[in-house]
Every structure is written in C-alpha cells, then in structure tokens.
Amino acid sequence: MKKPKLNIAVTGLNAIDSPGPGVSVIRGLREAASFDVRIIGMSYESLEPGIFMHDLIDRTYSIPYPTAGTNTLLERIEYIHSREKLDVIIPNFDAELYPFIKLEPKLKTMGIHMFLPTMHQFEERHKVNLNDFGKKYGISVPKSKVLYDLNTVHSLVSEFSFPMIVKGKFYDASIAYSIEQVKSYFNKISAKWGLPIIIQEFVHGTEFNVTGLGDGKGNMMAAVPMRKQYITDKGKAWGGISISDEKMLDMTRKFLRNTKWRGGFELELMKNKDGELYLLEINPRLPAWIYLAVGVGQNIPEALVNLALGKKVKPYSEYAVGKMFVRYSWDMIVDRAEFEQISLYGEL
C-alpha cells in the first residue's frame, strides 16, 4: 500500500551544544513506517544548523519570536501554509508553546494539525506550580519557592539548606552554595529568561529522564527512560542509555493517568540513595534525545503525528534496554549565498 506523503513543519533546529529537539524529531519522522514526509523547517535564527541540513529538511522559513505576538506568528504561518500546504506542525520549544496552543483551534480550521498539551496542562506543570502539582497528583517533588524580587532572597535561609537550585522559568539552572551565589544566579538567569526565578531544594542522587507520549485521555502511548552518561557543562546529555525501571514507568503512568496529558513530554527525575524518585521538572515537549526512543523501537514523533491527524495509534509497550546514544558535533561547509538567503529573505 502506498504511504501518504505529509508536509510537516518542525521547529527547534538549533542542533547546538544545548540542542533543540527539531533535528532528532525529523530523523524520527524520516524513518516513519506509516507515512512519507516533506519536512518544512521553522527557524528563529539564521545560524540554526538544521536550516543547512538539506538531506533532512526540504525547505526552511524563519518565523518571529514568541514575543512578537500570536497574530504575527499566525500571519507567518498563513504565508508558509500558502506555499507548503502544511498537514502538521510540531513545535519543540517550551517558550513557543503558549502561542501555538492558543493558535491550535485556528490552525485546525486551516487544515493544520498539532498534538499539544492543553493550556491548563501547560500552565499546571510549570516549574512555578510544581509544588501544587505534586500535592494534587500525589507525586514527590522537591520543595520549591517562586521569587519575583531579589530583596526576598535572604528569606530563603530559614526555608532551604545549601546547596539549592536556582532555576529560570523556561531554561537554565545553577547550584548555589551561598546567598551571594543565589543573588548572582538570580540576576544572571532573570536577565536572560525574565522573572520569576524558582528556588528548588537540592536532591542528592542520580538524574534520569523519561520521554513519552500521552493520548490526552490518560493513556501512555509510549515511554522510554534514559540515564544520562555524559553530561555537558550546561547539564545536557551528550550520551545516554535506555534503562528498564518499573518505578519510573509507574510514575510516568501515574502522571499521564492523573493529568490526561496530551502530547509529547520529558520528565526529569532524581533518584536518591534510598531509591526514592522525585520529579524535578516536566518539559511539555519532546526532548533533544528523542532519537534514542526511535532507536530502541518507539518512534514517538511518528505516533505523535498520527494522533494529531486523529488516527488510531497502538500504544508502544516494549523497547530495547541498554541501547546508547552518543551525540557528536559536525562542521558543515555552507555557501554564503545560503546564509544570505535565509538571513535576508527568511526562506531557504
């Protein structure tokens, strides 16, 4: 039977030292068994490496930053859609999810499908709300506090012991061993990502991640746990291995059952020396290491697309344990004309 050909737009093409998930998502889509693809890249910066990976991405269009507003983004998508007849968009950044979730009904009327968490799910799992989230759903989370003002930093001494984690609302986290360091990270992270800043209790242990897919009805469509083996100075996994841990899968099932999560996700977990699991963060999108899930037998990007199109999808129940991913960097030689094209005309 001939496979349908889908036009799928993907963001997160910044395959850099702190990589966006786009290129890995695209590799999964290119290997999909149920459809063929034409991949449309959507980029924010002219030097996002994915733009120049012509074997993976057929054409790239620049799109406005989320700060430009939802209408500006919609206008740009309407233009891209007029050229490319998009079937599906897969946004891959936390910061762009808010406008895309808002646009989902409108895009659907245009024939463009997405499979995103609801606005309620997106807001509820936010780092700022993690304490309440843990209480509501009976999931262990480290104690945290939200700070809007540098002058309130001193109050932390009575509530937290050192070290403590200083986190940005979207990205970035640093371990602080003194109030001076808390202040320094507060300023540094808030300058980049804005307020609030989240202070989180430091849990000693080993960090694990689970990526997966929820169908929006409480079912686990896919889930693969991974242990980071090689971590960059930005805390990103540069190598990892798939593992088999029933406790992690049980926590993932509980998270999905209770929240009825819709879409891809990544759970950041910490296991302490007693084997207790803490949920540190819920990323509302697929992670940069998603190709490991594809490599161990769960093509989550493919399943996500089929769910977005309203197709019946059989949940994945198995994956290969002990498979590793080892990331590498690669220098592409790019003609200046291509850089000019994407920089000046926003298309390549």
Next chain:
Amino acid sequence: MKLNKNVAVSESGLLFNPVTGESFSVNPIGIEILNLIRDEKPEEEIAEAIMAKYNTDKPTFEKDYQDFIGILSHNNLVESHEKTKA
C-alpha cells in the same frame, strides 16, 4: 549468592545493570567467579575452583571474595547479604 535478575554479563566482563543504566568492568578472574555465581555454585565450590586453578590460599581467597561480593552488593548487582543469609 545470586546475581540480580536482568544484570547482563558480557563474555569480556562488562556488567550492565538495566535498572540503573550503570556499567562495570571486571577482570578475567572476576568473570570466572561471576559465571560460577550465575550457575548458583556455593562459596565453597567457588573457592575450590579458583584455588585449583590459581596459586592462592583459602584465607586470601575468602578475603578477596568477600571484597568482590561487597562491591557487587554495594552496586545492587547481587542480592544483599542479609537476603542471601535468610
């Protein structure tokens, strides 16, 4: 003494714990002992096999064996001493 189920031991001596994702390497004598443990041989039989093959005495074997088991246990690769004794 039992190796925890699912712990994979390669011929070249790489142990992989699929629950934690940790890998460990052991030397050739370590592989021999692990294979004997996997075959559920009692410590006495393992001691005889190793002493027959290598130039060592019982006290030295016992000390090294307990050290080795301690490391395996610490890394959750074997059932704990308490469990085994019970």
